[in-house]
Amino acid sequence: MWVILAFTLAVAGPGRSWGCQLAHDWRPQTEACRAELAQIIVYAKVLATHQESYSPFNYLPWHHDTDLFFSAEIELLCDQAWGSMLEMPAGSRFNVTGLGYFPCYSYSVTKNNNYYFFLRMDENYNIIPHGVNFQDPIFPDTAEVHRMFSSLFQFSNCTPGTHVHQYTPEWEAQEDSRLLCSTVQKALFEEEERVQTLSQQVRSLEKANNHLREKVKTIKRQLRQAQRDTTKEQQTLNLKQLYEPKTAETHPDQDTAHPPLKKVLSKRPKK
Numbered sequence: 001m002w003v004i005l006a007f008t009l010a011v012a013g014p015g016r017s018w019g020c021q022l023a024h025d026w027r028p029q030t031e032a033c034r035a036e037l038a039q040i041i042v043y044a045k046v047l048a049t050h051q052e053s054y055s056p057f058n059y060l061p062w063h064h065d066t067d068l069f070f071s072a073e074i075e076l077l078c079d080q081a082w083g084s085m086l087e088m089p090a091g092s093r094f095n096v097t098g099l100g101y102f103p104c105y106s107y108s109v110t111k112n113n114n115y116y117f118f119l120r121m122d123e124n125y126n127i128i129p130h131g132v133n134f135q136d137p138i139f140p141d142t143a144e145v146h147r148m149f150s151s152l153f154q155f156s157n158c159t160p161g162t163h164v165h166q167y168t169p170e171w172e173a174q175e176d177s178r179l180l181c182s183t184v185q186k187a188l189f190e191e192e193e194r195v196q197t198l199s200q201q202v203r204s205l206e207k208a209n210n211h212l213r214e215k216v217k218t219i220k221r222q223l224r225q226a227q228r229d230t231t232k233e234q235q236t237l238n239l240k241q242l243y244e245p246k247t248a249e250t251h252p253d254q255d256t257a258h259p260p261l262k263k264v265l266s267k268r269p270k271k
Helices: 031-037 143-152 169-176 181-243
Strands: 010-013 016-018 040-052 069-080 093-101 114-121 127-129 138-140
Touching: 031 143, 040 093, 138 143
Parallel strands: 093 127
Antiparallel strands: 010 016, 040 069, 040 114, 069 093, 114 127, 114 138
16 A cells, blocks of 8 residues: 555744644545546656755745755656647656655655656646645556556557557447546535534534433432422421420400409498
């Protein structure tokens, strides 16, 4: 397997740094989908590499006197069978710049080896690697990679003796009827995004539900405490009424006021 993306931080100086920041919805794409988006696809041999003291694609604070950046002189062995922007004859030689070790990725090749390249032209017509979807655009010529690219598309404009799948009219008809992988993957990503949104909504509802449960528990605790307090007050009142001396009960119609004292005159017999 190849290193797709090196998530490393490059320190830029005191108090500042550049990091590899990808979009939150970034997803890795298959080589089939990326091949549909690559501007140029070639099968080529690296003839030589040349050190560059400066690269416009470098964002590190040091730009000069370094061996991190280089270009490669390559020989075109095969061009892609459709939509090529090169329009070069077989065996043409040209330079690929923008190679080396950068803050977030590494594009590297070695002399006398063959590679499959995803390439593009920059605004100055320099040919540079095309890292579609921030993934590696350079593939070594291994049996696994060869089988993969042979199953994806065919090449044309090949030098004699190059053994790759070359263009045939039958293949073009098959390609026209093939459903684009990037379209299918876009639909899958949209569905995945929708599922993520629904999952976030579910998590929010679960959080709100848990909050309500805690609130109900708190109210129940307060209610039980209030019931206990009411029971204690009632028991205290009952005990107070039980042990306090009872006052004499009187009839409501009874006159409780003392009548005035009358002087009792003794009855004397008349003479």
